[in-house]
Amino acid sequence: MANNINYTSGAKPVWCPGCGDYGVFAGLNSALTQLGIDKEKVLIVSGIGCSSAMPHVFSTYGIHSLHGRLIPVATGAKLANDDLTVIGVGGDGDGYGIGVGHLIHAARRNVDMTYIVIDNQIYGLTTGQASPTSLLGAKTKSTPLGSIETPENPVGVALAAGASYVARGFAGDPVHLAGLIKEGILHKGFAIIDVLSNCVTFNNLNTGDWYKQRVYKIEEGYDPTDMSKAVEKALEAERSNWSKIPIGLFYKKERPTYSEQDITLKKGPLVNQPDPTKQQVLEALDDLR
Amino acid sequence: MASVSVRIAGANGDGIESSGALLIEAAAKNGLHVFGYRGYQSIVGGGHVWYQVRIGDSDLHSHGRGIDILVALNQDAILHQKNSLNNNSIVIYDPSKVNVDALDTSKSRAVKLPMLDIAMEVSGNPIIRNVVAIGAVLKFIGMDIGEFDEIIKTRFGKKGDKVVDGNIQAAARGYNYEGVETACKLSGDGKHRYVLDGNVALSYGAYAAGCKFYAAYPMTPASGIMTWFASNESKGVFFKQAEDEISAINMTIGASVAGVRAMCGTSGGGFSLMVEALGLSGMLEAPIVVVNSQRTGPSTGFPTKTEQADLLFAMHASQGEFPRIVVAPSSVKESFRIGAEALNLAERYQVPVIILMDQYLSECVDSVEQFDLDKVSIDRGKIVKASNGTGKFKRYELTGDGISPRAFPGTKGLEHIAPSDEHNEYGELMSDMLAGLDESIEMRKKMHEKRMKKIDTMLKNETVFVPKVINEGAEYFFVTFGSTTGSAIEATEILKGKGRSFGVVSFEYIMPLDKERTLKLLEGKKLIDVEANYTRQLAQVIKQSTGIEIKDSILRYDGEAFTGDEIAERALLLTN
Incomplete structure (x- = not known):
């Protein structure tokens, strides 16, 4: 459903020309436009990094939080007001490095939010150090002789942790990405979308062309409800020595969200629930007599 | 004021906490004042644990120093607690489990109570021995056993009549055991307390x-x-x-x-x-x-x-x-x-x-x-509930009092970003492309001043940012904060009994501090700093805020809470 809401703020983006972040901006804007969600009900939460300027190019509500902490901030906001559409946008350093602990628990918890990770395999804002997804041998400012740490497999981590919607997109294909984001927002539960992205300034290895030659869309007929297949798919990039990188929906499972199961949140958004009356407090205090 | 400190001591898993809770409930239902404090360690099973229950006929501010009645559930209880026994104290022990040879008989009287045998006789459940002991304690402090039966019925009713009867009998056997007799009589005022x-x-x-x-x-x-x-x-x-x-x-x-x-x-x-x-x-x-x-x-x-x-x-x-x-x-x-x-x-x-x-x-x-x-009132501050339709919302508006209007996500027309980076009145970033440029230097200064101005506003609008003075006009004052306040108040009462005049200056709201009013309150008073740390942190804050240097300190950093007696004793040494 197309609509005439303008979700963008008109703020000039801070990203370098050619940065993958523009593709994510376009993909998210397109997804919101297709869904037509009321602007005031959208809350975009970011961490710190180039990716985290994302709330500022939108005209919705936003929180630009701390490095690695967008998940708990977004979680708190969603638990407080279930009427909001909460979208987290961060980078690979933010979400797979300093904040990876939160990712595991967000996946288990199944809070109904969408988490977009712009994964460019480098720390860009700090001018080019190795990130958790930098490939073995990647030469960066912090690994001048090449990285000797095995890269993290974020899709695999999300699957193992119990995320109920796991997808990977490519910043160079914003139309495809918009579809994944849209489905992620519609999915009731924790949706993570790892977005392969290029850093034109600090990552000379994983360039836009490098990705273009390697990514392919997960074939028609793939069953995203089959966890074993999803795990196979998640391992494909590593196993093919990065010659074949699948993008698309890896896994999706309908299961109750956190708010649907909590006895307080089941009653409706916390923010709308009444304060206790004096009589209710007195009755509560009777537990102590 | 009269009070008795009862300590139930044994091993983790002996039901010490629930015994303490039972005794507290019994005393409180009788309209007595209670104060309970658990001594325990960071392990799940074993170890030596205790529950000190102080029972009094007026307001209590600490668990009290020493032990008047010790319930020794194992030999460790004698070993670890004997030095804390007060003069004229009573030690209730089970001769089948505990030997009291190590007690100083000039200070303490040992009372035999075969708790385990009685427990097995009335219920077949060894844990009930604690209830036998509680029954005896109730007798020692002159409380009525009848009310205790009601507490047992409420507490154990769900477990069935057999359990209730076992507990009632256990308490009665302890209460009526030979040699168990009322040592002091505490009278409650009949009021029910939380x-x-x-x-x-x-x-x-x-x-x-x-x-x-x-x-x-x-x-x-x-x-x-x-x-x-x-x-x-x-x-x-x-x-x-x-x-x-x-x-x-x-x-x-x-x-x-x-x-x-x-x-x-x-x-x-x-x-x-x-x-x-x-x-x-x-x-x-x-x-x-x-x-x-x-x-x-x-x-x-x-x-x-x-x-x-x-x-x-x-x-x-x-x-x-x-x-x-x-x-x-x-x-x-x-x-x-x-x-x-x-x-x-x-x-x-x-x-x-x-x-x-x-x-x-x-x-x-x-x-x-x-x-x-x-x-208890609820004041949510400056919240804007609807847009007045005049352009972008200034979430971080530069206001006279430093407090800007807040709007919550979901409110139409007031969309904005809450950013951790330095920002302008709209919440727009100044940290990336603008940092160091004239307009952001100016705005950074104003925005920082706006935030910091809230300190002046709170000091102007609130009356709470000064210490409380208890017993104004006293000769000396204990300067303290937090839970130590209670023990300090108790110390003043003990010292009053010795003819000495002490008050308390208790800091609750410590930051921000109204420096002028605090200085006025402290000026000319003889102050003794009492706090549970090594570096006299509150005294440092006072010196920094008011210039007043407090010379004398009563400090503790051994992990234990102050008691009134201890503060009183140390104060006497400092002021004699």
């Missing part, structure tokens, strides 16, 4: 003031707050156990920005993890309440023991400058009031409020006649 610890009082206060959201990671001694919120979700509050304290405080900030009253809690170690986000709350001007229940540090320290050594840390934690409020409740009753008021202050000034509890205050049980619910 019996609760500081953590529970704080939780109730926050609940009464509309706190909807509590997030925490388990950490002694703050976990009692978590337990309260987790078990009271049916009352319309929400509790989230987080994966760590970093997550707990960040969730709390997210909930606050989304529009609910939100609080998180921990002890010093977890507070250390929360430090970065404390600054986030300052920068977003997102009101939150953070409870730090202090325990003995540094590092893991004594997880189950008390200290007041996080004061300067709480006042200065996180990089940069931002306004905050630090408040240390002085009693269980005040924990309720401050649990409520902290939320108002946080929202009125859009700042983080740190409530400094300590292990003693968090976990000691006090009897409180009534909480002043009429004084």
